[in-house]
Amino acid sequence: MSQRPALRFPSDFVWGAATAAYQIEGAVAEDGRRPSVWDRYSHTEGKVANGDNGDIACDHYHRVEADVQLMADLGLQTYRFSIAWPRVIPDGRTRANQAGLAWYHRLIDLLLEHGITPCPTLFHWDLPEGLEEIGGFRNRDTVSWFADYAALMAQEFGDRVTMWSTFNEPWCYAYLGHGSGAHAPGLRDPKAAVTVAHHQLLAHGLAVQAMRSERDGLALGIVINPSNIVSEGVEADEAEIRMIDGIHNRWWFDATLTGAYPADVIERYGELADAVQPGDVETIAQPLDWMGINYYFDILVQQAADRGLHMPEYPAVVGTEPSPMRAVHTDMGWPITPAGFTELLVRLRDDYPNLPPIYITENGAAYDDPVVDGRCHDERRIDYLDLHLRALLDAIEEGVDVRGYYQWSLLDNFEWALGYDKRFGIVHVDFDTLERTPRDSALWYRDVIARGGLPEHSD
Ligand code: GCO
Numbered sequence: 001m002s003q004r005p006a007l008r009f010p011s012d013f014v015w016g017a018a019t020a021a022y023q024i025e026g027a028v029a030e031d032g033r034r035p036s037v038w039d040r041y042s043h044t045e046g047k048v049a050n051g052d053n054g055d056i057a058c059d060h061y062h063r064v065e066a067d068v069q070l071m072a073d074l075g076l077q078t079y080r081f082s083i084a085w086p087r088v089i090p091d092g093r094t095r096a097n098q099a100g101l102a103w104y105h106r107l108i109d110l111l112l113e114h115g116i117t118p119c120p121t122l123f124h125w126d127l128p129e130g131l132e133e134i135g136g137f138r139n140r141d142t143v144s145w146f147a148d149y150a151a152l153m154a155q156e157f158g159d160r161v162t163m164w165s166t167f168n169e170p171w172c173y174a175y176l177g178h179g180s181g182a183h184a185p186g187l188r189d190p191k192a193a194v195t196v197a198h199h200q201l202l203a204h205g206l207a208v209q210a211m212r213s214e215r216d217g218l219a220l221g222i223v224i225n226p227s228n229i230v231s232e233g234v235e236a237d238e239a240e241i242r243m244i245d246g247i248h249n250r251w252w253f254d255a256t257l258t259g260a261y262p263a264d265v266i267e268r269y270g271e272l273a274d275a276v277q278p279g280d281v282e283t284i285a286q287p288l289d290w291m292g293i294n295y296y297f298d299i300l301v302q303q304a305a306d307r308g309l310h311m312p313e314y315p316a317v318v319g320t321e322p323s324p325m326r327a328v329h330t331d332m333g334w335p336i337t338p339a340g341f342t343e344l345l346v347r348l349r350d351d352y353p354n355l356p357p358i359y360i361t362e363n364g365a366a367y368d369d370p371v372v373d374g375r376c377h378d379e380r381r382i383d384y385l386d387l388h389l390r391a392l393l394d395a396i397e398e399g400v401d402v403r404g405y406y407q408w409s410l411l412d413n414f415e416w417a418l419g420y421d422k423r424f425g426i427v428h429v430d431f432d433t434l435e436r437t438p439r440d441s442a443l444w445y446r447d448v449i450a451r452g453g454l455p456e457h458s459d
Pocket residue numbers: 020023168169172225294362408414415416424
């Protein structure tokens with residue numbers, strides 16, 4: 001039995017948890033909210049496991065007081081959530097919805113009353129259907145509508161909310177939503193995927209400019225989900241590994257932090273990247289106050305049997321395919337690779353000299369441990385979180401400037417195309433009764449926050 005020693009984090013390190021609007025709110029047609037692309041996608045036959053959708057989700061919309069009390073009981077110092085664009089501007093562009101704005105005012109007031117710092121994300125994939133109908137982020141006009149939305153959020157909430165991120169995991173929305181079609185809006189069109197990858201970043205740059213014009217003193221960032229690309233088993237072609245790294249990682253960090261897309265990716269993309277216009281990437285590279293990093297796992301790939309295209313979520317990458325899960329993995333089938341977390345953060349620090357302070361905006365694991373007599377013994381989730389917090393501290397001790405950690409997720413919730421089967425919550429949700437039950441991991445995390453670090457842990 002090996003022992004992991006007790007460890008402490010920097011005294012000013014902040015501890016939180018994260019969620020997203022479509023995954024927890026429900027009330028999709030209430031108080032003026034209009035459909036998003038995920039409403040349409042989840043109601044399209046065959047797109048989401050078990051025919052699940054976000055119509056009710058965790059019904060957070062009607063339980064916000066109790067849920068914020070739950071956050072306070074766990075000692076959360078900060079809470080990352082997303083604002084549903086279709087709840088505050090129902091068609092995405094013409095008019096604000098006062099009832100939708102009022103609900104977020106209530107959430108923010110409750111958080112502040114409990115001493116919990118709000119950290120909203122403006123876009124967590126729930127694009128108003130009214131904008132998808134005019135091409136969504138494939139249409140360059142949507143970039144301007146997003147900047148208008150961002151300015152309204154800064155105007156409306158910027159007096160009490162300082163820390164904002166513009167986009168959550170733009171790679172997912174671009175390439176799962178328009179490359180593989182595994183996410184909303186469900187397209188399989190490589191040029192659309194690359195166009196959306198670009199237009200989201202352009203929208204990010206314009207939104208940062210717009211928010212700073214509305215309010216001084218905002219702390220603005222973007223949330224990226226980098227992964228190490230690791231070849232295992234049958235060795236993959238190093239050039240293709242590098243290209244996946246370019247699409248998954250460097251595209252986002254190079255553009256936002258250096259003002260240029262990676263030349264190798266632009267070359268490989270050719271006309272797929274026609275949407276990029278002169279001056280765009282300079283607009284994208286607005287100075288940032290912080291960088292959000294969502295980390296879950298290393299991406300494991302191997303050489304495919306032929307030189308064809310095997311991964312539509314990585315357009316133009318040939319002869320390479322996902323590697324079957326050989327490592328121990330979570331219920332998502334994701335490998336558990338904490339060393340990759342340290343490695344990735346140190347790499348980002350070394351590759352981007354102007355990298356702003358980092359917040360880990362998501363990290364967590366899906367396991368479906370049952371609730372028995374009001375308790376849920378989720379030792380595997382605790383072990384995952386413990387391992388990754390230790391890996392995070394290793395990066396901090398190597399000099400990476402990490403200021404905080406948001407566990408994914410506070411509640412079991414709608415896990416996109418996988419529906420409600422995949423449970424990431426430190427709090428269990430019974431989706432029949434909507435009863436919340438803190439798991440052992442919630443109690444463990446509460447103690448981590450109170451202690452400012454990790455207890456001894458036995459393997
Ligand atoms: C993401 C999203 C979350 C997911 C979580 C588990 O990172 O994919 O931000 O909405 O639910 O990561 O997949």
